């Protein structure tokens with residue numbers, strides 16, 4: 001049996017997959033079982049932000065794998081301590097809780113927000129406002145937080161206490177933000193929702209509303225963080241800071257990790273025994289993440305992401321001028337969406353046949369999230385393929 005046949009036979013059929021199995025990756029390139037090389041404009045959905053098998057991250061993983069892979073959180077380890085200190089140094093936050101995935105980081109944020117108020121005796125302050133079209137994960141609490149009905153089907157009843165409001169609509173938020181709300185939770189740019197950027201004035205009004213009402217503001221930066229939008233964390237580009245932030249995906253460039261960061265005040269919601277995870281902050285994952293944060297937080301690296309993102313969007317906007325079937329081009333840094341007037345799935349498959357990995361979301365949006373090390377000539381080659389596909393009327 002081939003890998004594809006085995007997967008079809010033995011793995012839950014929950015994912016729609018392209019019909020190839022990959023065997024290796026290097027930089028922006030992935031190679032399949034037949035030796036065909038693809039240029040990756042998805043990076044494992046914004047995970048391999050430094051490209052596949054980045055040499056110094058691989059070195060850090062190999063070194064740590066030979067030194068110490070796991071001890072429980074009943075003990076201390078240097079990689080976990082160093083990563084927490086570095087994340088605090090480079091962010092608004094004072095404390096970090098480590099988890100293993102985005103959903104788990106968000107679970108921690110949701111639990112912290114509730115417990116912050118409940119530990120102060122405000123037991124009625126438990127509701128969390130999130131945005132329509134948002135995506136926060138697939139566990140029961142994060143699914144409840146998510147603002148997309150289609151992925152909730154069959155899982156009811158969900159967790160109570162979540163209110164969904166339209167994104168970028170301050171009046172809708174004001175209408176429901178009362179004394180029973182403990183937190184507002186949002187992505188600075190909705191990724192799975194269709195690459196929809198926040199309106200900067202909305203974001204600043206949300207911050208002010210939270211300040212006025214003492215409500216915690218949670219930014220889910222699982223997709224937008226780690227340099228993806230041209231700053232280490234996307235919110236820095238708006239100069240608006242949360243009380244709690246979640247990270248995962250690219251934090252360790254492919255080794256599973258999640259992190260929930262909070263201000264000193266918000267962090268008081270968790271005390272001894274209030275939350276935990278067996279694998280959270282394992283030496284292997286945190287050693288990899290330490291190397292990733294060092295590289296991505298470099299200003300010159302981030303400036304290049306800004307420049308390449310502008311270059312890429314400029315090229316796509318030029319295509320939009322040429323083809324009315326392109327409805328919109330949007331995004332920030334190297335998180336880019338292109339809305340088209342047709343099913344994105346067939347377009348993605350056509351790109352794949354031509355050696356490029358992209359992704360389709362919300363039916364008609366093409367999402368591009370290449371490794372941040374992508375070269376301009378690779379952008380040019382992808383744009384030429386897109387041009388040829390539109391030209392051919394596909």
Ligand SMILES: Cc1ncc(COP(=O)(O)O)c(C=O)c1O
Nearest residue numbers: 101102103135136137191222223
């Ligand atoms: C914004 C956002 N939050 C949360 C998640 C869930 O992360 P994970 O799949 O690691 O649980 C994702 C995954 O796509 C995401 O994009």
